[in-house]
Amino acid sequence: MATVDAPPKAxxxxxxxxRRRFGDRAFRWTTLVVSVGLVVMLAMLLWVLADGGWRxxxxxxxxxxxxxxxxxxxGRETYGALPFIFGTVVTSLIAMIIAMPIxxxxxxxxxxxxxxxxxxxxAVLVDLLAAIPSVVYGLWGLFVLVPLFDRTxxxxxxxxxxxxxxxxSLFQYKGPGGDIFTAGVILAIMILPIVTAVTREVVSVxxxxxxxxxxxxxxxxxxxxxxxxxxxxRPGIIGAGMLGLGRALGETIAVALVIxxxxxxxxxxxxxxYTIPAVIANEFREATSAGVxxxxxxxxxxxxxxIALGMATVSRLLVRRTTRLMGGDVAAQEEAATSTLGxx
Amino acid sequence: MSATISPIAVPPTIxxxxxxKDRIFSIALWASVVIALIPLLLIVYRVVRLGVAAVSVSxxxxxxxxxxxxxxxxxxxxxxxxxxxxxxIVISVPLGVLTGIxxxxxxxxxxxSVVRFTAExxxxxPSIVAGAFIWAxxxxxxxxxxxxxxxxxxxxxxxxxxARATEEVLRLVPTELRExxxxxxxxxxxxxxxxxxxxxxxGVFTAIMLAVARGLGETAPVLLTALGNDFVNTNxxxxxxxxxxxxxxxxxxxxxxxxxxxxGGALMLLVGVLxxxxxxxxxxxxxxxxxx
Numbered sequence: 001m002a003t004v005d006a007p008p009k010a011x012x013x014x015x016x017x018x019r020r021r022f023g024d025r026a027f028r029w030t031t032l033v034v035s036v037g038l039v040v041m042l043a044m045l046l047w048v049l050a051d052g053g054w055r056x057x058x059x060x061x062x063x064x065x066x067x068x069x070x071x072x073x074x075g076r077e078t079y080g081a082l083p084f085i086f087g088t089v090v091t092s093l094i095a096m097i098i099a100m101p102i103x104x105x106x107x108x109x110x111x112x113x114x115x116x117x118x119x120x121x122x123a124v125l126v127d128l129l130a131a132i133p134s135v136v137y138g139l140w141g142l143f144v145l146v147p148l149f150d151r152t153x154x155x156x157x158x159x160x161x162x163x164x165x166x167x168x169s170l171f172q173y174k175g176p177g178g179d180i181f182t183a184g185v186i187l188a189i190m191i192l193p194i195v196t197a198v199t200r201e202v203v204s205v206x207x208x209x210x211x212x213x214x215x216x217x218x219x220x221x222x223x224x225x226x227x228x229x230x231x232x233x234r235p236g237i238i239g240a241g242m243l244g245l246g247r248a249l250g251e252t253i254a255v256a257l258v259i260x261x262x263x264x265x266x267x268x269x270x271x272x273x274y275t276i277p278a279v280i281a282n283e284f285r286e287a288t289s290a291g292v293x294x295x296x297x298x299x300x301x302x303x304x305x306x307i308a309l310g311m312a313t314v315s316r317l318l319v320r321r322t323t324r325l326m327g328g329d330v331a332a333q334e335e336a337a338t339s340t341l342g343x344x
Numbered sequence: 345m346s347a348t349i350s351p352i353a354v355p356p357t358i359x360x361x362x363x364x365k366d367r368i369f370s371i372a373l374w375a376s377v378v379i380a381l382i383p384l385l386l387i388v389y390r391v392v393r394l395g396v397a398a399v400s401v402s403x404x405x406x407x408x409x410x411x412x413x414x415x416x417x418x419x420x421x422x423x424x425x426x427x428x429x430x431x432x433i434v435i436s437v438p439l440g441v442l443t444g445i446x447x448x449x450x451x452x453x454x455x456x457s458v459v460r461f462t463a464e465x466x467x468x469x470p471s472i473v474a475g476a477f478i479w480a481x482x483x484x485x486x487x488x489x490x491x492x493x494x495x496x497x498x499x500x501x502x503x504x505x506x507a508r509a510t511e512e513v514l515r516l517v518p519t520e521l522r523e524x525x526x527x528x529x530x531x532x533x534x535x536x537x538x539x540x541x542x543x544x545x546x547g548v549f550t551a552i553m554l555a556v557a558r559g560l561g562e563t564a565p566v567l568l569t570a571l572g573n574d575f576v577n578t579n580x581x582x583x584x585x586x587x588x589x590x591x592x593x594x595x596x597x598x599x600x601x602x603x604x605x606x607x608g609g610a611l612m613l614l615v616g617v618l619x620x621x622x623x624x625x626x627x628x629x630x631x632x633x634x635x636x
Contacts, residue, residue, distance in 0.1 A: 021531075023531050023533050023534075024531050024532045024533050026533075027532070027533030027536070027537075028450060028532075028533070030442065031442045031443070031445050031446035031449070031450065032446055032450070032455070034438075034439055034442040034443055034446065035442070035443045035446040035447065035455070035456070035459045035507075036455065036459065037439065037443075038439075038443055038459055038462055038463060038466070038503060038504065038507065039458060039459060039462045041466075041500065041503075042462050042465075042466060044477075044481070045469075045473070045474075045477045045500070048477055048480045048481055049473070049476065049477060049480070051480075052480050101376065102376045102379055102380055103376075103380075104376075105372060105373050105375070105376025105377070106373075106376050106377050106380050108373055109373040109374070109376065109377050112373075122377060122381075124622075124625060125381055125384060126380055126381070127621075127625075128384060128618065128621065128622075129380070129383070129384050131557060131561075131617050131618060131621040132384075132387060132561075132614065132617070132618075133560070133561025133562070133563070133588060133613050133614070133617055134561070134562075134563060134564075135561065135563040135588045135591050135592050135595075135610070135613070136387065136391060136561070136591075136610045136613060136614055137387070138592070138595065139391075139591060139595045139606060139607070139610050140386075140387045140390055140391065142595055143595075143603075144386070144390055189383045192380055196380070218358070220358060220362055220363065220365070220366035221366055221369065221370070222362075222365050222366040222368075222369035222370075223362070223366075225369075243468060246468050247468065249470070250468075250469070250470020250471070250472065250473065251470070252470065252471065252472040252563070252564040253563040253564055253567075253588075253592055257592070257595060257596070277470060277472045277564070280472050280476060280568075281472060281564055281567055281568075284475075284476070284479070284567075284568050285567075285568075285571065297476070298476060298480060301472065301473050301476040301477075304470055304472070304473055305469055305470065305473045308468055308469055308470055308473075309465050309468075309469065311468070312464070312465040312467075312468040313465055316461070316464055316465070
């Protein structure tokens with residue numbers, strides 16, 4: 001790595017002047033203090049949200065997370081966040097189910113096959129998906145995807161899978177408008193680039209020797225990937241999924257526009273729902289500081305950040321384990337790391 | 345790096361069963377690429393088509409008008425976004441670059457790995473949380489929604505992005521350059537500022553552009569901190585409008601005129617963000633080629 005680890009101890013002919021040593025020390029300390037500031041900021045974020053959300057949790061306790069009534073009207077205030085938790089979990093799961101296979105497929109394609117002239121532009125295009133602002137996704141989802149799904153996909157699924165007992169109840173089409181399923185699909189599109197990028201990162205460090213050994217044994221490309229690449233990359237791919245899941249849980253604007261914003265909990269995915277970020281976005285400005293309303297929203301934000309941080313931490317550890325395990329070639333690792341950052 | 349394995353390399357002795365599986369797998373990979381790119385094409389197509397129709401002089405020249413009156417625009421939103429992003433750049437560029445310098449130049453100890461890890465996980469905090477945090481911290485303290493608060497909220501998002509990206513590009517600078525500078529008797533800090541940073545110059549600029557691209561399109565943090573405004577506001581301590589915010593509000597309206605404006609704003613956002621990301625990407629590819 002490029003770090004110069006030890007300061008050059010090889011003493012120069014003339015001893016370092018005092019002023020110079022001061023300059024070095026001051027510069028080092030400045031960068032150190034600013035860097036530690038980043039850690040302090042995270043700590044403050046957690047503290048501020050916990051402090052603000054404390055009132056809601058003290059007043060409603062465990063009912064806050066298991067209650068189904070959410071009523072911010074002064075005098076009749078009651079806060080049960082279950083509909084939001086339910087909606088957040090379900091939309092994120094739908095997103096995962098769609099984005100994982102496709103994302104891993106794209107990553108394998110970009111790494112294992114094709115020639116550079118088709119791979120590089122494709123990688124850039126997939127990364128561009130991550131650059132599109134979420135309000136643009138939301139606008140498109142609201143005016144294009146929702147009507148499209150209402151006209152075609154959902155009635156059709158309702159008429160086919162909807163007839164199957166048990167799982168059929170998930171696919172009952174009632175009428176037009178935003179719904180949980182559409183929100184899940186939008187989320188899937190939005191997390192696809194991150195799943196792809198992180199999967200590429202771990203797949204690229206599986207050593208060339210393993211691949212070549214598998215091929216030398218006469219394995220087809222499918223068998224090489226199945227037996228040589230995927231087993232070693234598995235923890236990292238799970239990590240990629242968790243990072244994607246973290247993104248999906250926290251996505252606000254696009255979901256708020258297409259999910260229909262209803263606090264009913266229903267079995268059918270084609271019914272409207274609500275998510276934690278969406279309720280924060282919709283109600284924050286109306287919430288007066290007098291009641292518990294704002295405190296309740298701040299507590300939801302705390303819940304969200306804790307889940308997201310947990311996901312990110314576990315994901316990083318899994319990815320790091322895979323890359324360490326392989327000790328893979330550093331150049332590839334670094335290239336993958338920059339590309340992940342590029343779309344962060 | 346990865347060996348190219350073409351299906352032709354499969355020897356003829358392979359059973360048709362295995363060959364079929366391989367074929368199906370290939371098709372599945374191709375299909376996933378196609379499926380992944382369809383939404384990109386559809387979104388860009390729709391935003392460009394409806395957006396271009398909505399772009400006119402009045403989009404930039406006029407402020408918001410009631411939906412019943414023709415000729416409203418988003419002038420105040422463009423002003424607001426420029427101010428908010430400007431504030432965010434002023435705060436987060438020094439912070440991000442200094443953190444990147446620390447991580448790359450002094451970053452081998454315990455503190456550095458804690459900072460690096462913090463930056464990594466901060467990359468994945470939901471942006472609405474940054475908004476709620478700065479609302480509780482800045483909006484409450486100042487007693488008003490403001491462009492300043494929105495700029496600080498974007499800093500929460502842009503600082504870690506810039507720190508990590510700056511670290512990456514500084515690490516690409518060959519160690520020999522640093523050693524050369526030190527051997528000539530330059531103090532460490534001047535080596536960093538005079539040799540390392542200029543060598544990585546384009547890369548640091550790329551890092552900044554990526555962070556700005558991200559901040560430009562963020563809606564949720566701005567929603568909770570800037571509030572929005574129907575008029576041009578130049579006071580950073582007063583409620584301010586922003587393009588993503590206006591698009592979000594107009595998207596939910598029932599009036600065709602406002603919806604059309606929403607598409608116009610979305611097109612402007614998309615163009616801004618894509619130009620920044622594509623330029624950043626091209627610069628960084630060129631930079632990496634030069635370094636190797």
